[in-house]
Amino acid sequence: MNRTRAVVGLGAAILVLVAAIALVPVARAANPIKIGFGMALTGGLAGNGQGALLAMQIWKDDVNKAGGLLGRPVELIYYDDQTNPSTIPGIYTKLLDVDKVDLVVSGYGTNLIAPAMPLIMERKLLFMGLFGLNNNEKYKYSRYFQISPGGPQSALSFSDAFFEAAARQNPKPKNVALVGDDAEFPQNALVGAREHVKRLGFQTVYDKTYPPNTVDYTPIARAIKATNPDVVFIASYPPGSTGMILAAQEVGLEPKLFGGGMVGLHFTSLLTKLGPKLNGIVDYGFWVPEPTMKFPGIDAFLQKYQPAAAKAGVDPLGYYLPPWAYANMQVLAKAIEATKGLDQAKLADYIHANEFDTIVGKVKFGSDGEWEKGRMILIQFQGIKGNDIEQFKHPGRQVIIYPDQYKSGNLIYPYAAARK
Amino acid sequence: MFSWDLLANAVVAGLLLGGFYAAVSLGIGLVFGLLDIANIAQPAFLVLGAYMSFVLNEVWGIDPIVTGVLLTPVFYLIGAVVYRVYYGSFERRGDEGLRGLVFFFGILFILEVSLSLKFGVDYRLVQAEYIGRSIEIAGVGIAFRYLIPCVMGIAMTATLYLFLSRTFYGRAIMAVSQDQGALRLMGANPVQIKTIAFGIGIAAASLAGALLITITPVVPSTDRDYIGRMFAITVLGGMGSIGGTLAAGVILGVIESLMATFFGPSWAPAVSFGILLLVLAVRPAGLFGR
Numbered sequence: 001m002n003r004t005r006a007v008v009g010l011g012a013a014i015l016v017l018v019a020a021i022a023l024v025p026v027a028r029a030a031n032p033i034k035i036g037f038g039m040a041l042t043g044g045l046a047g048n049g050q051g052a053l054l055a056m057q058i059w060k061d062d063v064n065k066a067g068g069l070l071g072r073p074v075e076l077i078y079y080d081d082q083t084n085p086s087t088i089p090g091i092y093t094k095l096l097d098v099d100k101v102d103l104v105v106s107g108y109g110t111n112l113i114a115p116a117m118p119l120i121m122e123r124k125l126l127f128m129g130l131f132g133l134n135n136n137e138k139y140k141y142s143r144y145f146q147i148s149p150g151g152p153q154s155a156l157s158f159s160d161a162f163f164e165a166a167a168r169q170n171p172k173p174k175n176v177a178l179v180g181d182d183a184e185f186p187q188n189a190l191v192g193a194r195e196h197v198k199r200l201g202f203q204t205v206y207d208k209t210y211p212p213n214t215v216d217y218t219p220i221a222r223a224i225k226a227t228n229p230d231v232v233f234i235a236s237y238p239p240g241s242t243g244m245i246l247a248a249q250e251v252g253l254e255p256k257l258f259g260g261g262m263v264g265l266h267f268t269s270l271l272t273k274l275g276p277k278l279n280g281i282v283d284y285g286f287w288v289p290e291p292t293m294k295f296p297g298i299d300a301f302l303q304k305y306q307p308a309a310a311k312a313g314v315d316p317l318g319y320y321l322p323p324w325a326y327a328n329m330q331v332l333a334k335a336i337e338a339t340k341g342l343d344q345a346k347l348a349d350y351i352h353a354n355e356f357d358t359i360v361g362k363v364k365f366g367s368d369g370e371w372e373k374g375r376m377i378l379i380q381f382q383g384i385k386g387n388d389i390e391q392f393k394h395p396g397r398q399v400i401i402y403p404d405q406y407k408s409g410n411l412i413y414p415y416a417a418a419r420k
Numbered sequence: 421m422f423s424w425d426l427l428a429n430a431v432v433a434g435l436l437l438g439g440f441y442a443a444v445s446l447g448i449g450l451v452f453g454l455l456d457i458a459n460i461a462q463p464a465f466l467v468l469g470a471y472m473s474f475v476l477n478e479v480w481g482i483d484p485i486v487t488g489v490l491l492t493p494v495f496y497l498i499g500a501v502v503y504r505v506y507y508g509s510f511e512r513r514g515d516e517g518l519r520g521l522v523f524f525f526g527i528l529f530i531l532e533v534s535l536s537l538k539f540g541v542d543y544r545l546v547q548a549e550y551i552g553r554s555i556e557i558a559g560v561g562i563a564f565r566y567l568i569p570c571v572m573g574i575a576m577t578a579t580l581y582l583f584l585s586r587t588f589y590g591r592a593i594m595a596v597s598q599d600q601g602a603l604r605l606m607g608a609n610p611v612q613i614k615t616i617a618f619g620i621g622i623a624a625a626s627l628a629g630a631l632l633i634t635i636t637p638v639v640p641s642t643d644r645d646y647i648g649r650m651f652a653i654t655v656l657g658g659m660g661s662i663g664g665t666l667a668a669g670v671i672l673g674v675i676e677s678l679m680a681t682f683f684g685p686s687w688a689p690a691v692s693f694g695i696l697l698l699v700l701a702v703r704p705a706g707l708f709g710r
Contacts, residue, residue: 042532043641046541083641182686210685213645215636216437216673218563219680222429226421238543242637250554250563251429269542270637277552313540387547 032075033068033342035332036095038107038116043083044212044237047267048321049108050314052130053078055322058304059329069336081107088115096123102342105328106130108321110185117141126344126351128328129369131321133158133188136369143348144369147328148286151374152366155192158284159233161378161402162260163196165282166231169413173230173256177206179220179244180235180261189235189261205229210240217243218251225253232257238264245277256414259283265381266320266398272389278381280418282411285379287323287360288398290408293377297359301326317392327358378402380411382418422682425559430681431674432560438673439570442577442666443631444646445653447624450580452651453660454597455617457506458520461527463643463650465622468531469495469629470638471539477546484546485568488630492623499622500615502527507611528643535640543637551634569631576624577666583620584662593617597660656696658709667707671695 040049056076064073077099081087088107095101096119104120105128106113113132120127121141129135129146134155136144151157166173176197180186187209197204205227210220221244224232232255234244241262248258259282264270266285271278287293305318315322332347334356339346355364366372379398384391391397399409412418448462472491473484482490510520550564584590592613595603600610632638653672657664672692679688699707 042536042541044639046536046641047543047639050541208684208686210680211689214680214685214688215440216433216566216677216680218433218561218566219430219677220685222426222433222561223421223681226423226426239636242543242545246552246565247563249552250565251561264543267542269544273545273547273637313538313542315542 032073033070033103033336034075034077034099034101035103035105035329036077036092036099036101037105038081038088038091038095038112039078040083040108040112041080043081045083045109045112047238047269047315049081049083050312051309051318051320051322052108052325054308054312054314055301055305055318055325056329058301058308059326059333063333069333070340070342077101081112083109083112085111085115088112089119092116092119096125103332103344103347105332106132108325110135110188111183113146114184117144120144124344126347128332130325130328133185140368142352142367142369143344145331145348145351145365146369146371147324147331147360147363149360149363149371149375151371151376152368153192154370154374155188156195157192157374157376158189159193159196159235159260160374161376162233162257162282162284163193163200163202163231165378165402165411166202166257167200169256174203175205175227175229176202176231176233177224177227177229177255178204178208178233178235179206179224180209181212181237181240182209183212183237185263186235186237186240186261193233193235193260202231212237212240214240214243217247220244221247221251221253225251230256233260234258235261236263238267238270241265242270242274245274245281249277254416254419257282258415268315268317268389268392271317271392272387275387276384279384280381280412280415282378282380282401282415285377285398285400287319288377288379288400289319289393290395290398290400290406292400292406292408293361295359295361296357298323301359316389323360327360327363330358331356331363375403375406377406380409380418382409382412426681427678428560430677432562433566433681434674434677435670436562436566436570436673437677438666438670439573440566440628440631440635441573441649441653441669441673443569443573443624443628443669445650445657445665445669446573446576446580446662447621447628448650449654449657449660449662449665450593450617450624451621453654453658453665454593455614455621456597457503457516457618458524459618459621460521460524460647461502461531462621462625463646464528464531465495465499465625466629466632466646466650467535467638467640467643469626470633470642471535471544471629471640472626473630473633474539474544474546474638477548481547483548484630484634485548485572488627491630492627495626496619496623499619502622503615503618507614532640532643539640541639541641543639544633545637546633548634565634569635572627572631573669574666576627577662580620580624581662589613589616594660652693652696655706656699658706661706661708664706664708671707 110133113135126143131148241264335347335350364372401411451459473487476482476487510516554563592608596613653668657668676688
């Protein structure tokens, strides 16, 4: 009896041992790679932030369907930063110390990246930035990378195409008005714009900023009109972009070139509501559905994004930020697979040394973490009729006029001609 | 850069903006100024009114101002219910101080989050024939999307003024802010009178919301931009003074417009609030306060 019990006990122990050995790799495989970030899910930048989050979730699903990274599933851990920079240090501290994430990436936008930088640098972490303008200019932190295609001097390159297009006109315009929001991104954009004005020999006739909660833009438009500028460069967030467009049309401000750095005009909600009022406006861009921008994978991404976005109530077209949020994670994924680990230094070295194929084209970073060579595009809204959303899915509405490599049409000049 | 033409345009633009500011602040003038209820959630009802106008404009193409007027009875009822809950939970027990403030903060956050969940956080704008159009009279440009809210703001002020000064319920609202005991002796129920006043305040906010969305795109968090402005106008005009609210709105509007035209828009908030502080130093009850 005792012998039988001993045999049964030994057998059970062996079974438990075998099961434990067998289950260890399973447990490891199920141990996800945690990627943490704050994201603007409420507040002023939430329209973009929610679209970016959706893109990152699509990326996560794509990766996990293909077997994960390093054989482990990917998990995203995120918190709403409320578009409030003061929440950022707390969010990233929690992600690192409480949630124990393996990697962190940034939320959306310059103002939300800046407050994370000291913590990231102190802990020597890799940091993939999503649309930051000049965040690393002063830090020169070697493990920071930023996906928007501004190039090595992003503040300059942001408005480079706009002023180059102005300088190409014959006769060359002379007077320039500069105006923008009192916020970090527009201020950086205006710094770059002033450099271009100086470099290209334009004369500044108006250079002022306005508070972000301005209600009436007509006095600003009228003051600009009084200086009789040939070119009006505007660096604005969505309320300012809408306000300046409507005010300019109400007071009859009609320079030869109008626009430049107006955030929000690429959002579906404003595209469709402003409709024909956008015709003739020239604005920066990152990706638009023109034939010259059909990179491998972009159509497949949009086919997944657009139905999901319609369901989630976020930007249904998703041309502005979502492809870049997805591409940012593609870069990170490639680096993890190539270095076969999560070592922050090795990942950063790999990203510095290699070029990446993404849905927004080939990406190669320079020493400061910005794109090695800028690829900002300049678009002009043309031929918009009515407020139908479908027209914006086809080429010819947001025509790329610069740079030549991606050009899909010609600038209609002056602004008044394009408005007819 | 000074010119008489610019000055005239700046003053007219400021007057138009002031009319809109008055429309936005009337409700808080009534609720905070007369009833002494610090309804922090007032701007959230402003934004809720804007979204309701957006929905009806989007679905049936109804003009946002018409929508705003049509929805005032609905918002009146909402306001009446909110006040009854506030009264039953806090005011009746004498807990209206800090707890009442927290209650209204709660309503503000609930409304903001509900709008975010229902409509997302995209900027919402309405379509109307007059948006983006203007007329010019003697060299002075007048944009319709400011003219209409201004006219509505003046009409709302005049209506409320006449209601408060010429009707039984209006006089009772004025009385409830001064002496509730005396009001009871006159046969009026202070709670019922306050319910009516609160309902009117919320209805005014919803109508102002319809005006707001004709001027600028709106997101659920737009309310945060208006909290300070609404209370500043009410305090500057004088607590409980409906005409004072219009005057204060116009003063702030004209200052903002003049600063934006001649000195740079960035100066506008600093100068506006500087004047508010100056006025309060000289007249602590506000311009028309008693």
